[in-house]
Amino acid sequence: MNPRIGQGIDFHRLEKGLKLWLGGILIPSEKGCVAHSDGDVVLHAICDAILGAAGLEDIGHHFPDTSPEFKNIDSKILLQRSYALIKEKGLSIINIDTTVCLETPKLKSYIPKMRSVIAVILETSPENISIKATTAEKLGFIGQGDGIMAIAVALVK
Numbered sequence: 001m002n003p004r005i006g007q008g009i010d011f012h013r014l015e016k017g018l019k020l021w022l023g024g025i026l027i028p029s030e031k032g033c034v035a036h037s038d039g040d041v042v043l044h045a046i047c048d049a050i051l052g053a054a055g056l057e058d059i060g061h062h063f064p065d066t067s068p069e070f071k072n073i074d075s076k077i078l079l080q081r082s083y084a085l086i087k088e089k090g091l092s093i094i095n096i097d098t099t100v101c102l103e104t105p106k107l108k109s110y111i112p113k114m115r116s117v118i119a120v121i122l123e124t125s126p127e128n129i130s131i132k133a134t135t136a137e138k139l140g141f142i143g144q145g146d147g148i149m150a151i152a153v154a155l156v157k
């Protein structure tokens, strides 16, 4: 019953005309992520955090981006499968804290929906899923709108 901690980080390139999936929902945006999957950085960081907490390597190990099985896959399925792997080890979520860093659009109004979507998948309360958004103050590739980053920490028991 000892708690275990894990962290995850993910980056994607942003390009015009692609869809922006974040936290399991589609966000209206001029740019979206270049990715083998749907490019949901929030869910990818959370997958790595919970897998890391369980000592189960990383998302690329379980769901390789060279496999046609995962082409354009909905990242909610990757999170479901990652959660199934930690459940097999008898683990459940205590809480998750995530920060997503992008220049635009503003995410504030979408965050409650993201939290509830993720909470359902991870069989916990939205209160246990924190998502925060910040910008890079126009600095570097995130600040110029060329990329997006998310970082997550997960505590499991």
Ligand SMILES: [Zn+2]
Pocket: 010, 011, 012, 035, 039, 040, 041, 044
């Ligand atoms: Zn990713």
